[in-house]
Amino acid sequence: MHFDIFTLFPAMFGDVFADSIILRAQEAGHVSIAIHNIRDYAEGKHRITDDAPYGGGGGMVMKPEPIFRAVETVLGLKEGEAPPGPIILLSPQGRLFTQAVAWELAQHERLALICGRYEGVDERVRQFLATDEISIGDYVLSGGEIAAMVIVDAVTRLLPGVLGDPAATKQDSHAAGLLEHPHYTRPAEYRGHAVPEVLLSGHHAEVARWRRRESLRRTLQRRPDLLARAELSPQDEVFLRELGWQPAG
Numbered sequence: 001m002h003f004d005i006f007t008l009f010p011a012m013f014g015d016v017f018a019d020s021i022i023l024r025a026q027e028a029g030h031v032s033i034a035i036h037n038i039r040d041y042a043e044g045k046h047r048i049t050d051d052a053p054y055g056g057g058g059g060m061v062m063k064p065e066p067i068f069r070a071v072e073t074v075l076g077l078k079e080g081e082a083p084p085g086p087i088i089l090l091s092p093q094g095r096l097f098t099q100a101v102a103w104e105l106a107q108h109e110r111l112a113l114i115c116g117r118y119e120g121v122d123e124r125v126r127q128f129l130a131t132d133e134i135s136i137g138d139y140v141l142s143g144g145e146i147a148a149m150v151i152v153d154a155v156t157r158l159l160p161g162v163l164g165d166p167a168a169t170k171q172d173s174h175a176a177g178l179l180e181h182p183h184y185t186r187p188a189e190y191r192g193h194a195v196p197e198v199l200l201s202g203h204h205a206e207v208a209r210w211r212r213r214e215s216l217r218r219t220l221q222r223r224p225d226l227l228a229r230a231e232l233s234p235q236d237e238v239f240l241r242e243l244g245w246q247p248a249g
Contacts, residue, residue: 003033007115010035012145025162041070059119085110090144094133106158115144177230179219181211
């Protein structure tokens with residue numbers, strides 16, 4: 001997969017993609033990432049990329065021309081031509097980024113991410129250039145750069161060959177609509193706190209049953225809202241009811 005990131009602050013990405021899983025994914029050829037400075041596509045001596053909003057008000061708005069020019073040049077698009085993949089505007093007004101959305105985006109070969117700044121971008125970018133709009137949460141950041149980092153990280157780890165264990169992504173929190181079960185490693189006892197006996201038993205079926213139940217228990221305790229859309233078996237529902245869960249409706 002190839003990511004094109006359009007930003008006014010390319011230095012923010014610095015070492016973010018130069019370590020850990022994303023670095024290994026790039027070295028193995030699973031992922032490539034290009035950072036494009038929107039200011040390079042602005043015209044005039046001062047390469048201005050923002051201006052005061054029509055109608056008045058505080059703050060500045062990112063101008064449409066540099067953004068359109070940057071995205072269309074990099075993607076090789078002519079006006080009105082369909083892009084080679086989603087063009088995503090990162091904005092607090094977008095649809096919420098979830099694990100399901102990460103899986104959806106991972107099906108594409110190329111993603112373009114536009115990082116907004118200041119009071120936002122000219123509405124014509126949203127209407128006539130972006131094909132999607134995504135928010136990583138119900139809060140306000142200074143710009144879309146951190147959101148872009150989040151999306152690249154979440155999508156990259158879903159790509160075939162990126163993680164050593166192909167099943168790992170299916171066990172993550174939110175992957176199946178539930179929070180993940182607790183994890184333990186050596187030593188078996190630390191400061192008087194022992195690892196649950198079932199994990200030391202070597203009985204794989206019992207371990208799997210324990211993990212599923214602990215996942216259900218943790219989700220009920222911490223994020224009960226997730227249970228409304230999780231895939232639950234009849235056995236899961238019986239166990240949850242024993243814990244006091246009452247399904248909606």
